[in-house]
Amino acid sequence: MTTSAVTRAVLFHELGGPEVLRVEDVPLRAPGPGEVLFQVEAIGINRAEALFRAGAYYYQPTLPGSRLGYEAAGVVEAVGEGVTEFAPGDPVMAAADFDFGVHGVHGERVLLPRESVVRRPEGVDAVTSAAAWLTYSTAYGGLVETAGLAPGDHVVITGASSGVGTAALQVARRQGAVPIATTRGADKRRRLLELGAAHVITTDSEDLAGEVARITGGKGAQVAFDAIGGPGFAALGDALAPGGTTVLYGWLDHRPAQLSMNWPQTVHTYDNSKIVGAPDARRRVSAYLGSGLRDGTLAPVIAETFHGLDRVADAHRLMETNRQLGKIVVTL
Structure with missing residues (x-):
C-alpha cells in the first residue's frame, strides 16, 4: 500500500493553553527499517500532554512545530524492513514510551518505532484501546x-x-x-x-x-x-x-x-x-491488560468522547476543568 505525502496532525508553535493547538498538514514518509505506520481511529488525552503544551512537563517541546500525544489506537497501514510482528490490517495501539514532541500520535496517521507499538487485545475496540495503555x-x-x-x-x-x-x-x-x-x-x-x-x-x-x-x-x-x-x-x-x-x-x-x-x-x-519500555515489562503489561480487558476486571472509564482532530483543543479544555471522571477520548 502506498502512502500519501502528507497527513493531518495536531501541532503547537508556542507554549500556552488549549488555544495554541493547531491541526495542520505535515509530511508523512513511508516506514523505514523497524518502523510501523498506522491509521489512527481514536486517541486518548492525558494530563502529561497539557503540561507539555504549557512547558511544565519534565522535558520541553522543540518549537515551533512540536507534535503531541502519547496514546492512539488504530490499524496498521504499512511496515518497514525487518518488521515481522505486525502486518497491514493488524489492530494496534501506541505503547507510550517515546518523546511525543517528535513522535506525537495526535494525527490521522502516525509512524512509530515497532518497539512503541503493541497489538490491541483481541475483540477490544479502538476507543477502549486508546484509553487503556x-x-x-x-x-x-x-x-x-x-x-x-x-x-x-x-x-x-x-x-x-x-x-x-x-x-x-x-x-x-x-x-x-x-x-x-x-x-x-x-x-x-x-x-x-x-x-x-x-x-x-x-x-x-x-x-x-x-x-x-x-x-x-x-x-x-x-x-x-x-x-x-x-x-x-x-x-x-x-x-x-x-x-x-x-x-x-x-x-x-x-x-x-x-x-x-x-x-x-x-x-x-x-x-x-523506564519501567514498561523494557521488552519483558512491556510483555507483562500487554498480557495483564489483555486478560483484564477480556475478563472484565479492567474496564476503562470514559469521561467523554469528542469526534475529529479539530476537537482536541476542546478535549484539553475539559481536562483542565478537572470535572471529568475517567479518560477523555477523541475519535477520528
Whole structure:
C-alpha cells in the first residue's frame, strides 16, 4: 500500500493553553527499517500532554512545530524492513514510551518505532484501546511491579477520579487489595465507590492520615499511589503502616514534596516509560491488560468522547476543568 505525502496532525508553535493547538498538514514518509505506520481511529488525552503544551512537563517541546500525544489506537497501514510482528490490517495501539514532541500520535496517521507499538487485545475496540495503555501500564507498573501490592494490602490512591486513578482502583481490586480513593470534594464520592473504591476520603474536609487510621484499625496503609506531590505528600507518609511504600508518579503540585517522619518507609519516584519500555515489562503489561480487558476486571472509564482532530483543543479544555471522571477520548 502506498502512502500519501502528507497527513493531518495536531501541532503547537508556542507554549500556552488549549488555544495554541493547531491541526495542520505535515509530511508523512513511508516506514523505514523497524518502523510501523498506522491509521489512527481514536486517541486518548492525558494530563502529561497539557503540561507539555504549557512547558511544565519534565522535558520541553522543540518549537515551533512540536507534535503531541502519547496514546492512539488504530490499524496498521504499512511496515518497514525487518518488521515481522505486525502486518497491514493488524489492530494496534501506541505503547507510550517515546518523546511525543517528535513522535506525537495526535494525527490521522502516525509512524512509530515497532518497539512503541503493541497489538490491541483481541475483540477490544479502538476507543477502549486508546484509553487503556498509559493508564493501566502506569497503574500496573507502579502498584504491582514497583510497590509489590499484595492481596489484603490497603492502598491510598490520590487523584482517583483521573484516568490513571480509576485504572488504579481496578488494578488494586484485581490484586485483591483494598483501594482507598482520595478526592478534593464530595461530589465524586458516590461515583468512585461505584467504580471500585472501598473507601473515599474527601481531603478538603477530612484528615487523610486520621481517616486511613480509622479505616485500617490504626495499622495504616501498606501502599500509597500519588499523582500530586507537593507539601501534601507528607500526609501520605503519615498514613502508611511502618515499612510502607509510596509511589510518586506525578507532580500536579509543583511545590517541593515534603517527606513524612513516619519512618521507616520507602519512597519511589516512578517513570512509566523506564519501567514498561523494557521488552519483558512491556510483555507483562500487554498480557495483564489483555486478560483484564477480556475478563472484565479492567474496564476503562470514559469521561467523554469528542469526534475529529479539530476537537482536541476542546478535549484539553475539559481536562483542565478537572470535572471529568475517567479518560477523555477523541475519535477520528
